[in-house]
Amino acid sequence: MDLIIGGAYQGKRAYAKEKYALTDAQIASCTERGDLPLGARCIDHLELYTLRCVKDGVNATEVFRAHAKEWENSVLICEDIFCGVVPMGAEMRAWREVTGELCAYLSREAVHVTRMFCGLAQVLK
Amino acid sequence: MNILISGGCKNGKTAFAEDIAVRLSAAGDRYYVATMVPFDGEDRARIARHIAERADKGFQTIEQGRDIAGCLTRANRGGTFLIDSTTALLVNEMFPFAGKSVDDGAANRCIAGLCEIAKTAKNAVFVTDYLYADAARYDASTENFRAALAAVDRALAAVCDTVVELCVTNVICHKGGLDF
Numbered sequence: 213m214d215l216i217i218g219g220a221y222q223g224k225r226a227y228a229k230e231k232y233a234l235t236d237a238q239i240a241s242c243t244e245r246g247d248l249p250l251g252a253r254c255i256d257h258l259e260l261y262t263l264r265c266v267k268d269g270v271n272a273t274e275v276f277r278a279h280a281k282e283w284e285n286s287v288l289i290c291e292d293i294f295c296g297v298v299p300m301g302a303e304m305r306a307w308r309e310v311t312g313e314l315c316a317y318l319s320r321e322a323v324h325v326t327r328m329f330c331g332l333a334q335v336l337k
Numbered sequence: 338m339n340i341l342i343s344g345g346c347k348n349g350k351t352a353f354a355e356d357i358a359v360r361l362s363a364a365g366d367r368y369y370v371a372t373m374v375p376f377d378g379e380d381r382a383r384i385a386r387h388i389a390e391r392a393d394k395g396f397q398t399i400e401q402g403r404d405i406a407g408c409l410t411r412a413n414r415g416g417t418f419l420i421d422s423t424t425a426l427l428v429n430e431m432f433p434f435a436g437k438s439v440d441d442g443a444a445n446r447c448i449a450g451l452c453e454i455a456k457t458a459k460n461a462v463f464v465t466d467y468l469y470a471d472a473a474r475y476d477a478s479t480e481n482f483r484a485a486l487a488a489v490d491r492a493l494a495a496v497c498d499t500v501v502e503l504c505v506t507n508v509i510c511h512k513g514g515l516d517f
Contacts, residue, residue: 296471
């Protein structure tokens with residue numbers, strides 16, 4: 213598994229498409245309502261899946277741990293939501309916590325971790 | 338030589354950009370292209386502070402809040418241009434009149450103008466702001482602005498020789514280098 217992290221609009225998806233020669237059909241985007249699209253070659257917007265988990269009281273990292281075989285060869289993309297002021301709303305605070313915990317776990321499991329900045333890739337691992 | 342400098346606010350981007358511009362221009366013309374159009378007393382105080390901070394660095398100031406490539410016609414293209422900042426420029430282009438609707442062509446106009454400077458000026462140093470890594474949920478207008486500024490950043494990063502991020506005055510180099 214390779215993890216791509218970066219702020220909004222930094223070119224994460226475009227980089228994944230080019231680097232791994234992916235078509236749009238191979239990239240499954242999480243949503244605030246849907247299930248985790250396990251088995252996809254590339255899963256985008258993990259931060260929307262974690263938002264759903266917060267709303268539903270599900271432990272996102274445990275879900276990933278339980279299904280490790282299904283994403284171990286995937287490219288996972290998550291937005292960096294960690295640098296702002298602590299949000300006023302409890303749900304948004306929990307969202308940052310849960311997303312951060314998941315990214316830390318995925319970062320340990322990943323073969324490569326890449327951070328996108330202004331469309332440029334920075335290899336972190 | 339073209340350099341893009343990004344990072345969070347209060348990380349020393351402007352002071353760093355000025356020092357880079359001084360190094361690049363040696364004996365040549367050195368322009369500080371100010372894009373902020375002051376709106377209130379707070380803005381004017383900020384501008385006065387910036388003018389004082391660069392007073393002994395030998396810059397000629399050009400005020401160019403919109404139509405950014407217009408600064409080239411008032412200067413020597415063989416000089417070094419410090420554009421501070423793309424963020425203020427985009428604000429002026431995108432929200433031209435209070436109460437009027439947002440101008441959706443603003444990002445492309447900024448990209449065209451800034452890239453013209455990058456391609457035709459001898460040296461250019463661009464300062465932008467990194468606004469993309471928080472958990473806030475913005476209204477549609479602010480979100481459009483973030484997306485547009487990021488598009489400007491990516492376009493500049495692609496044409497610049499060097500791209501750096503400043504973190505509490507420390508330099509993280511994302512492209513090229515600073516050996517010149």
